[in-house]
Amino acid sequence: MVRMIMHGCNGKMGQVITEICRKDSEIEIVAGVDPYTGVENAYPVFSSIEECEVEADVVVDFAAAGAVDSLLDYCVKRRLPVVLCTTGLNEAQLAQVEETGRQVAVLKSANMSLGVNTLMDLLKSAAKVLATAGFDIEIVEKHHNQKVDAPSGTALALADSINEALDQAYEYKYDRTQERKKRDKKEIGIQAVRGGSIVGEHEVIFAGMDEVIEMKHTAYSKSIFGKGAVEAAKFLAGKPAGRYDMKDVIAAGK
């Protein structure tokens, strides 16, 4: 039985994962962390990670970017593997993630779904052919009106995947309103839409002369992220220090 701490347990994803774990005999949430107190849970909840002294095998994080620094410090101090799913981290935090991975097992992924992780691979081969043929690359993401970060972590990860296949030759363009000029060939445009209860849509557009290819992932429920995170937690518990991602979980057949 894997013992898990749910960081951000009273948020939307924290509650989706609480329900998944309740029905899974291989994993148990032994403690939660969340400053919001308006939710009843079957496990103890602490308002900050430092207060949690419950023994555990792994931490799963869906909280807020501002909470990531203290979470990483805690995981290093307690030698705990961590599945990091919160998006919108800044450069300094990304560097701290790298450093933490030298001391404990860290799996960071902006999207825990099988579909998006498969799309990342498909994009690499498409980009190699289409960018060489002069196609422009644009990404449009759509999310619910409660999301605070933009563009989404997934949009950035998709762009990174494409850019990796193109020898990191492309710059990301988030805003075209501040200048009057044609788009550069070596750019990936990234646009964010926010509204209603859209769970998450990511569309990659390869636009060429007289033809367009669109590759799109649509999330119809948050449970796809929750299931992926729970499988990642089972995979990561007991793993040595290092950086892991969802491809490792998928390859392990978890």
Ligand SMILES: NC(=O)C1=CN([C@@H]2O[C@H](COP(=O)(O)OP(=O)(O)OC[C@H]3O[C@@H](n4cnc5c(N)ncnc54)[C@H](OP(=O)(O)O)[C@@H]3O)[C@@H](O)[C@H]2O)C=CC1
């Ligand atoms: N990787 C992936 O597959 C996915 C990633 N995400 C990301 O996960 C994050 C959370 O998403 P979501 O659940 O929708 O957001 P919510 O806002 O619904 O939940 C976040 C919860 O974390 C709490 N929180 C804030 N500060 C802390 C802290 N210091 N310690 C512990 N908990 C804290 C919030 O409390 P309060 O409301 O009081 O601030 C809230 O209850 C976002 O960054 C989102 O982009 C979301 C879905 C999928």
Ligand SMILES: O=C(O)C1=N[C@H](C(=O)O)C[C@H](O)C1
């Ligand atoms: O905030 C969300 O809801 C989501 N955030 C992640 C992101 O920023 O990519 C993943 C998913 O699209 C849902």
